[in-house]
Amino acid sequence: MSQIDYQHVLDEITKEVQPLLSQGKVADYIPALAEVEPNQFAIAIHTVDGQTYCAGDCSARFTIQSVSKVMTLTLALQRYGDELWQRVGKEPSGTAFNSLTQLEFEQGIPRNPFINAGAIVTCDALYSRLSAPMHSMLESFRQLSGNAQVVIDKKVANSEYEFRHRNAAMGHLMKSFGNFNNEVDDVLWAYFNFCAIELNCVELAKAYNYLANQGKDANGQEVLSARQNKQLNSLLFTSGLYDAAGDFGYRVGMPGKSGVSGTILAVLPNQFTVAVWAPRLNSYGNSVAGIAALERLSQKLDISIF
Numbered sequence: 001m002s003q004i005d006y007q008h009v010l011d012e013i014t015k016e017v018q019p020l021l022s023q024g025k026v027a028d029y030i031p032a033l034a035e036v037e038p039n040q041f042a043i044a045i046h047t048v049d050g051q052t053y054c055a056g057d058c059s060a061r062f063t064i065q066s067v068s069k070v071m072t073l074t075l076a077l078q079r080y081g082d083e084l085w086q087r088v089g090k091e092p093s094g095t096a097f098n099s100l101t102q103l104e105f106e107q108g109i110p111r112n113p114f115i116n117a118g119a120i121v122t123c124d125a126l127y128s129r130l131s132a133p134m135h136s137m138l139e140s141f142r143q144l145s146g147n148a149q150v151v152i153d154k155k156v157a158n159s160e161y162e163f164r165h166r167n168a169a170m171g172h173l174m175k176s177f178g179n180f181n182n183e184v185d186d187v188l189w190a191y192f193n194f195c196a197i198e199l200n201c202v203e204l205a206k207a208y209n210y211l212a213n214q215g216k217d218a219n220g221q222e223v224l225s226a227r228q229n230k231q232l233n234s235l236l237f238t239s240g241l242y243d244a245a246g247d248f249g250y251r252v253g254m255p256g257k258s259g260v261s262g263t264i265l266a267v268l269p270n271q272f273t274v275a276v277w278a279p280r281l282n283s284y285g286n287s288v289a290g291i292a293a294l295e296r297l298s299q300k301l302d303i304s305i306f
C-alpha cells in the first residue's frame, strides 16, 4: 500500500461512530462487566512493519473476553497440532456463542474453537499440557503486546466464575461424552482468567499481529507456522463472530474475533491487525460501534482479503 494516512482515517471513524456509542447494551450476565462506562470507544491499528496508530480512548483497558480464545487456540495448536481437531470442529455454529443444544446433538464435540464450548474444551487440552496455564497465557500476552505489566482483572474473573453455570453445564456435558479430561471447575477458572486479561486497543492489536504476519511475531519468531496461521485466520472468518460471522464477513471483509466486553480484533493479512472497543453490544453479543467502525475502515481504505 502506498502512504496511507491511517491516523487521519482512524480519527475520522472515531468522529463518525459517536452517534452509535449509545446504541446497544453492555453485557450484564457477568455482573462485573456491567460496571463499565458504556459510551467509550477506541480503535488501533498495528502494521506488520511495526507502526501503531490509535484514536479515541487509546489507553483505556478492558478485559479481552472471547478474543482470548484466539490465543488459547494458538497455544493449543503449538502443542497438539492437527490432533486438536479430534476434540473440536471447524464449522460455523449458526448458534449463539453460549448455546448448549448443539453440543448435545453433536455428542460433546463443539462446532468450532470460538464458541464457548469449543474454547473451553481447547482450554481443557491446554490445561493437560501446561503446569501453570494462567502464567503461560499472561506471559504470551506480555511478550507479544510489549507490555510486561499485563494483568488479569480478578474482579471480572471472580464474577465470571461465580456466575459460571451455563459454561459449567457445557463442560459437564462434554465430560459426559468423554471429551473432557480435567476437573471442569479447574478448567473454567483458567478459561475465565484468560477472558479477564486486560489490554488496551494498542496492546491488543500488537499482541495479535502475528496473525497478519504469516504467524511471526515482531522479532520474526514463529508463533504459528504459516500454514497454521492461514488455517486460524480462515476459521476466524467463518466463526469468529459466532452466528453473525456471515454478516461481519460481508460488511468488513476480514477475519475477526469479538468479545462481550465490546472488543473486536480483525486481521488484514500481510498488512495489519486492528483492535476496536466500544462496550455496547447487539443481540449477537458483538459491539455495535465496533462493527460499524471496522466496516468504515474497510470502505475508507478499500481493503478486504478478497
Ligand code: GLN
Pocket: 065, 066, 067, 097, 098, 116, 160, 167, 192, 195, 258, 259, 260, 261, 285
Ligand atoms: N467470558 C465470556 C463467557 O464465557 C466470554 C464470552 C464472549 O466474549 N463472547 O461467557
